[in-house]
Amino acid sequence: MATEQSHSAFTAKDFQSQQINDWCAGCGDHGILRGLERALAALGRSPDEVAVFGGIGCSGKTPYYLNSYGVHTLHGRLLPFATGAKLANPDLTVIAVGGDGDGLSIGAGHFVNVGRRNLDLTYILFNNGVYGLTKGQASPTLRQGEQTRSMPQSNIQGHINPIMLALSAGFTWVGRGYAYDVKSLSQLIQQAIEHPGIAYLDVLQPCPVYNDLHDKAWYGERIYSLRAEGHDPVISDSSDEQGSQEKRVQCLLKAQEWDEQIPVGVFLQDLTQPLFLEQITRRQPSYARMPPARIAVADAAGRPLSDLSQLFTELEVS
């Protein structure tokens, strides 16, 4: 199970960058960053094997604070950027981090569609109910009727349940963590990274400046562990249709708990779905040996290596 391993050549500190961190004191983001550093160290990855893609907003700054390949992308577009890098160089460990506005509003189309490709990619969503960097507007996870500190009126739009959305989009690993419980969170991040397919990790991340409704005390009273409750999230037998269906229903039921109690942990892990890279290799055998980043384009003299003579014959006049 996910614990820091003593034989790892890297420590959490190796993943800390020297860039100045400008997140607010007490922000849940710090906990997620610590969780990421620990998980990466525990996995024994070298910083130059890891690429972290951030969206826009406070959470999007995470790549700056990690010592790895760090790419600060566009609002809502971190998933396609990350997907492109992973598809081109599958040896990379690719992690995408972004906020709830980023992933569920402006980037919702990508959230849903990345679920359709069971690519070995980890998506961590910093879920705090507000747009912090633009001074606290409602995000798509804020409930109808709620009004946080800087909102002039209460929220008249409904909310998106990201766990249910992830499940229906096809994510094969769906979990939720809590930013103030770094130990459990780092274990969840590690599991998400180790999952061979597409993983969605929702992280409850209090924003102490703008979200005065969902603070440490509010979460503290409600959070409980799925694992401690004996929840078994794993679907491993593709022939057991009924069992698989029960697991999904169980996931949906758990995903709807909120007001009284909030589950954290792994909601679902489906190991029966075909992996995207294997599907690519099946239709394009060279991909396994020569993924896009490894394609030799030209020889030392700049002569192209592609041999198109067969194609030219196909298109010849005679």
Added chain:
Amino acid sequence: MHVILKNYQNGRHSQPIVKTRTEHIAWRIGGPQGSGIDRIATLFARACALSGQQVSCRREYHSNIIGRHSYCDVSASPGPITCHSESPDMLVTFESESLCRHLNALTTPGYVICSADDGEVDLASLSYLDARLQHDIIEQLTTLGLPATSSGLLEMARQHGVHTFAIPYKALLSRLADELGVARQRVAAAINIMAVAISSSMLGISRGSLERALEKVFPGQQDVLEMNRRALAIACQYAQDSFEPLELQLPEPRGDTAGLLLNASQSVALGKLAAGLGFQSYYPISPASDESVFLEAHNRVPLTNGEESGPLLLQVEDELAAVTMACGAALTGTRSATATSGPGFSLMTEGLGWAGMNEVPLVITLYQRGGPSTGMATRTEQGDLQSAIHGGHGEFPRMVLASGDVEECFYDAAQAFDYAERYQLPVIHLLDKALTSTLQTVPTFEMSRLQIDRGELYRPGHEPASAVPRFALTDSGISPRPLLGQAGGQHWLTGVEHSEYGQVSEDPVMREQMMEKRARKLLQAAQEIPTDEKLRLYGDIDAAFTIISWGSNKGALLDALKRLAHEGISARAVQLRLLWPFPGEELEAILATAGPLVMVECNYSGQMNALVKAQMGRGCDHLVVKYNGRPISGEALYQVLQQIHEGKAEARMVLRNPYE
């Protein structure tokens, strides 16, 4: 050149008619979409090519799957044929809508190969015919005292000197069905092949060429091939027995036509494969998707070292994803691209800006179509020039290349990756619908002409791994490029203004340095790129009469120059190829001796003229534009250039044709 044509009517000789024309034939087939028009035109084009002709085939179609009108023009000539003809010599069709749309466009004398089986069709019942055209045609017929029916139309055509040949297809198909011992419905599709066979026979195309073309265009099951062969034989025999050969004949070949027969989207795809494309993400859009689909079908590429590679093609959720996914792949050192059309490019501009800011080598192939908004999805326009050059917020370097014909597309598509990697910026390869749907004979592409340049890559040195200056300030503006996943090449990238190390920086001095560094790359490009890649001159290079254009108008321009030369009018044409950075220095010398200066564009406002004016301080004397969604032809351009030459033209000339 003057070609004397003899006039025959239904095989009966009559008086010869003299006609001024270049040495080529123009053949058109029209019919509802989904009825095989496109393939049948390809069959005819290939048969011409196999008869030693060079061909250029233009395709017009509606944004519709089945039923609406489409047509194809095939122009064939033993010499270079660079563009389509707006006035075909021969029209092949099976239905009345095509007659309405095209009879008035035919040359005199022209030839119509139609069906003898259709009963009388009331033209008012043609629901897909544009109301404007329907009204005009009916009015024309009424004026002549003819009924508003299909036979009225054919009679009007005959009165205008057009020869009509009604073919008893039903009887021919019955004969075919009997020979094969199958029901007539089973051979219904062979009507297309029969039509090509009959018109080809009449034009003197050999049955051998037709048979070879058939095998290439309709490969596959033996029984289908056999049916098609027999259909060909029956139709050729019928034509031989029924008609004398027309005086209009396929010109004598000057030898075999070697080379390839392909369209621009295939040519671009081949160029990308030649350049080692590794990744292309795309979202379906007309007319750009053809290229991606072709690549997806040809994604296994043998290498000269015996191995196999090939690009990963991925259809994604939208153009926002297409451009950013290609960016993500490019960061790993993969030659990456996307292909789109106007509406998709609008969505891509945020990703384009990110690529500019992060100095990502990215190729965007932009197939322009009629805009704005959804505009005319399947019609052509050069309306996205300003958008390609300026699209997106803020200022960042990019390059914009425009190919002029199918052959250039191959070399430019490959070249685009070299520019992208050498100067570390997005390159927009600007094409249009006219080019992508133009099928042309071209000389076989020479791989040996390609010299691949991957630009300056970062080599890990002694500095700590976490300190790679991705955006190092250099004299050229080009920083050695580390790749995602490169051992010891760890770095940060960001769309936020940044330091050399990719750290956020709002320092005013750093900001200036970064803006200047990025801008220097374009100056470097402008200095290094050879003139021939920037612009090309055609015609009499010392002539004062100067015509400037860009993109797919090249074909019409060359055709018009040829016609002007026949008339003894000396003119030169400038084809602008590198549109950004703008080749101002190279153009300056030309403009100094130009008069009158003419700009030719497929848009309303004259976007290139505005650009030339802004860059050179001088606009054109005459702006020739066309914006009805159809490409400019050599004959139409020639006419307007002649008027300009005679001093009879206004400053703004609009090319129009109600029968396209």
